[in-house]
Amino acid sequence: MKYLQAHRAVSALSDDAPATTVLLVTSFQSENLDLYLQARHAVAGKRLVVDHLPFNTLAQLSYTDASQEEIWLMLPWDWLPETNWRTGLPPAPLDLAEVETRLAALEQRLQQRGVPMVYLDAPIPPVMATDSLQAQLRHRLREAAYRVGARLIDDTAFDLTAYLNTGVAIAGRNADDVAGALYSMRYPSPKAPRKVLVTDLDQVMWHGIIGEDGIDGIQYRPEGAGYPHFLYQQAVQRLKQSGTLIAAVSRNDADLAKAPFEAGQMTLNDTDLVAILGSYQPKSAQIQHLLEQLSLGLDAVVFVDDNPVELSEVSTALPEIQCLRFPGTLAEFPGFLSDLLAHFEQDTASQEDTQRTELYRTRLKGMAPVDARGADLTAFLASLDMTLTWHDRNETQRDRALQLINKTNQFNLNGIRWTDDELDAVLTSGGHLFSASLTDAHGEHGEIMACLIDVEGRIGAWVMSCRVLQRQVEAAFLNVLAEQLSSLNTLYFERVDTERNKPLQNFLATLTLDNQGISCDGLHEKTRTARTLFTVNFDSDASRL
Amino acid sequence: MEASLRNDIDAILSSILKLDTAEGLNRHQCDTWDSMAQVALVSALEGEFDLALSLDDAMQLNTLDDCVELVNRYL
Numbered sequence: 001m002k003y004l005q006a007h008r009a010v011s012a013l014s015d016d017a018p019a020t021t022v023l024l025v026t027s028f029q030s031e032n033l034d035l036y037l038q039a040r041h042a043v044a045g046k047r048l049v050v051d052h053l054p055f056n057t058l059a060q061l062s063y064t065d066a067s068q069e070e071i072w073l074m075l076p077w078d079w080l081p082e083t084n085w086r087t088g089l090p091p092a093p094l095d096l097a098e099v100e101t102r103l104a105a106l107e108q109r110l111q112q113r114g115v116p117m118v119y120l121d122a123p124i125p126p127v128m129a130t131d132s133l134q135a136q137l138r139h140r141l142r143e144a145a146y147r148v149g150a151r152l153i154d155d156t157a158f159d160l161t162a163y164l165n166t167g168v169a170i171a172g173r174n175a176d177d178v179a180g181a182l183y184s185m186r187y188p189s190p191k192a193p194r195k196v197l198v199t200d201l202d203q204v205m206w207h208g209i210i211g212e213d214g215i216d217g218i219q220y221r222p223e224g225a226g227y228p229h230f231l232y233q234q235a236v237q238r239l240k241q242s243g244t245l246i247a248a249v250s251r252n253d254a255d256l257a258k259a260p261f262e263a264g265q266m267t268l269n270d271t272d273l274v275a276i277l278g279s280y281q282p283k284s285a286q287i288q289h290l291l292e293q294l295s296l297g298l299d300a301v302v303f304v305d306d307n308p309v310e311l312s313e314v315s316t317a318l319p320e321i322q323c324l325r326f327p328g329t330l331a332e333f334p335g336f337l338s339d340l341l342a343h344f345e346q347d348t349a350s351q352e353d354t355q356r357t358e359l360y361r362t363r364l365k366g367m368a369p370v371d372a373r374g375a376d377l378t379a380f381l382a383s384l385d386m387t388l389t390w391h392d393r394n395e396t397q398r399d400r401a402l403q404l405i406n407k408t409n410q411f412n413l414n415g416i417r418w419t420d421d422e423l424d425a426v427l428t429s430g431g432h433l434f435s436a437s438l439t440d441a442h443g444e445h446g447e448i449m450a451c452l453i454d455v456e457g458r459i460g461a462w463v464m465s466c467r468v469l470q471r472q473v474e475a476a477f478l479n480v481l482a483e484q485l486s487s488l489n490t491l492y493f494e495r496v497d498t499e500r501n502k503p504l505q506n507f508l509a510t511l512t513l514d515n516q517g518i519s520c521d522g523l524h525e526k527t528r529t530a531r532t533l534f535t536v537n538f539d540s541d542a543s544r545l
Numbered sequence: 546m547e548a549s550l551r552n553d554i555d556a557i558l559s560s561i562l563k564l565d566t567a568e569g570l571n572r573h574q575c576d577t578w579d580s581m582a583q584v585a586l587v588s589a590l591e592g593e594f595d596l597a598l599s600l601d602d603a604m605q606l607n608t609l610d611d612c613v614e615l616v617n618r619y620l
Contacts, residue, residue: 003593004553007560031581032588165600166584172591 001176006039019047022186025072025115027058028169033073036179044187062109071186072110072117073178074150075158075169076124076141079103083124083137085164093129096136103144110148116185118178119145122158122169153181193407194322194343196296197239198287200305201250201257204326205229206266210256220266228333232326233267235337240272243356244344245294247275249286254278274360283310284317294360297410297500302343355446362443381471384440387535388476390484391447393433398423401435401450408463411474411503414496418461423452430455434484436477438468449477457488462504474507475530482524492517554612557589572607590616 001009024030024037034050041048051068053061058078077084080102082094110117121142128134145152157178159171170178202209207225208218219226220233240246246268250257257278261270270276274294277286283305291298298320305311306326315323322343327336393401406417427433431454438445448468452461464474485491493516497505511518511526518526558567562577572578587603590596590612596619606612 003589004556006592007556029584032585032592035589036592159597161600162587168584168588171597172588173595173597175588175592 001036001039003035003172006035006176009039009042010035013042013045013047017042017045017047019049021049021051021068023051023053023068023070024182025053025058025061025070026169027053027056027075027078028163029167030073030170032168032172032175033170033179033182036176037182040179040183062106062113066113066115070115071182072115072150073182074117074119074145075122076138079106079141079144080127080137082127083141085125085160086167089125090127093133094127094137096128096133096140099137100140103140107144107147114149116182117145117148117150118181118185119150119152120155120157120169120178121145121152122155123160151181151185153178194244194302195300196245196247196291196294196302197236197340197344198247198249198290198301198303198321199236200283200307200310200326201248201252201260203306204304205233205248205268206260210250210260211252215259215263218260220260228327228330230267231333231337235341237267237272239341239344240268240357242344245274245296245357245360246272247277247290248273249277249279249283249290251283252278271361272357274357282313282317284314287314287318287321295410299409299500302340304340355444358443359445362440362445381533384471385535386438386440386471386473386533387537388473388480389437389439389537389539390480391435391437391539393435393450394427398433400447401433404435404447404450404465405452405461405463408465409498409500411464411507412498412501413459413462413504414494415498415501416461416496418452426452426454426460432485434481436473436480438471438473449473451477451481453481453485453491456492457485457490458492458494460494462493472530472533475527476534476536478511478523479527479531480536482520482527486520486524488520490517490519491523550616551609551613553593554590554616555609557593558586558609558612561585561589567609570609586612594620596620 020041022037024033030052037050038048059081075084077087080094080099081087082090119142121138124134124138124141126134128137142152157170157174159169159174162168162171199205202211202218206218206220206229210218220229222230236246248257254277258270258276260266261268261273261276275290277290279286283303287301287303288298291301298318301318301320302322302324303311303314304324304326305314306328308325311323311325314321324336324340324343327333391397391401402418402420402423405412409415423433431452434451434453435447436449437447438449445465445468448465450461450463451459453459464477482491493508493513495504495508495516511523555567558570559565561582562570562575564570564577570578572583583603583606586606587598591598594616596616598615598619602615606615
């Protein structure tokens with residue numbers, strides 16, 4: 001955002017926009033950030049008042065408790081004053097061990113304070129005895145910032161000339177970017193990691209063209225031209241292990257596309273991929289077909305190809321898909337890998353995550369043939385021999401249920417994300433968190449449903465993994481729920497229609513709710529037929545209420 | 546183009562000085578055009594036009610005409 005655009009955004013804000021005040025904690029002249037920070041808030045409909053610290057009081061502030069909402073923008077010399085260009089060089093080189101002690105103490109104070117923070121990794125003057133120690137110090141400063149949860153921004157935002165002459169550390173042309181980093185620390189976006197990596201094969205998974213070079217001519221080992229492809233396969237394998245589904249699309253004959261994976265010589269083998277599609281159809285059509293089979297949305301996908309024409313074809317036909325170009329040079333490769341992995345970032349990997357490929361391969365085996373779509377699937381579903389296992393997650397093992405609630409989009413009652421604390425509040429006041437696992441003739445699908453209900457029967461969260469759509473699990477689950485909560489008389493669905501929860505909307509339409517409510521008896525009756533498709537078990541922790 | 550640029554720079558300068566327009570204004574005759582306003586002006590011009598102004602040039606900005614001439618020189 002440019003200056004005037006930011007100015008217009010703030011000016012256009014309505015008088016009754018909700019206002020907040022934040023203390024922008026810096027040790028330098030940072031007033032030039034105010035407008036951009038205010039504009040970021042204005043775009044989101046919020047008015048912001050920015051307070052600044054009195055000069056030279058940042059260190060002092062770190063010893064106090066936060067008395068108002070703060071956001072910190074730290075420079076290296078806020079950690080270690082001897083690195084401040086404006087105070088000149090220290091008379092003698094610093095001792096790294098002594099520095100370590102001081103950094104650890106400040107780290108501890110800032111961790112306790114727990115404020116959102118951005119760290120500008122500005123260059124520092126030579127304060128150590130050797131280049132090696134100097135490099136260690138810069139590394140240690142970054143590490144300290146990471147440890148207190150700061151977001152790092154690189155030194156290009158720092159303006160040494162302006163800082164020395166006016167005390168302004170952030171150049172005007174970088175002020176908006178820095179304000180953006182501050183805003184995103186203050187209002188972090190909910191993570192929406194992509195779930196599927198669809199990758200090209202020739203010149204991506206390996207160097208060479210399988211149809212021309214043959215299986216012995218392609219290169220994928222850690223040597224020569226094969227090196228980036230070896231590293232890519234390792235990265236893909238890591239994604240697979242953390243729960244990302246990997247699929248390949250290739251304009252090849254299917255047997256050719258599969259051959260290198262089946263040969264077992266590469267880092268990846270055919271069991272690492274949920275599907276390997278070889279076809280001369282446009283890649284967008286191949287991807288769309290695959291997603292239909294997996295019941296996943298387009299916005300779950302990252303597509304990697306080396307060919308700009310293919311990337312263009314996919315991004316034009318399926319704009320929701322995130323397209324990444326496999327780099328043509330090694331110099332671009334580190335940035336590409338970093339971008340790729342960032343799309344799938346997850347803080348933790350559950351057992352479900354690590355087994356996801358297998359679960360979806362199971363689903364592909366178990367789904368109705370494409371030409372059977374639209375027919376009555378009851379007989380087909382009955383043949384799947386499905387077992388639904390009911391879990392009470394009030395006391396233990398709630399991680400997967402909460403993860404489901406916070407990552408599911410399509411079959412999601414309202415799209416609301418819940419924190420552990422919010423969940424606790426509902427449960428300690430008499431609410432319930434239930435989940436369910438599914439197995440069928442083809443194997444285990446894992447814990448696929450979660451439901452949070454408060455003490456008055458208001459369903460605040462209800463989600464189901466989209467990999468088990470069309471099996472009537474949702475109806476069977478509600479049938480059990482109605483049975484479990486029959487003492488409540490009526491259940492209320494706190495429903496919000498989102499752009500992406502159409503499957504949920506369609507299902508609720510079949511229940512004929514009255515003001516989003518339905519009696520437990522009515523619900524039990526409406527879902528009775530679906531229940532007959534399942535054997536229902538209660539796990540050892542799930543006692544009947 | 547020139548008129549549009551002048552209008553934009555006038556909008557920037559007058560927003561910083563909290564005036565309706567900066568036409569005809571001279572830094573030495575304006576109470577609100579102090580050193581803080583000068584710093585804000587340089588940052589705003591850099592932010593609007595993606596420039597890196599030198600300190601010497603920045604210190605020479607005393608009128609709207611100076612600003613327009615300087616930005617034109619950097620663009």
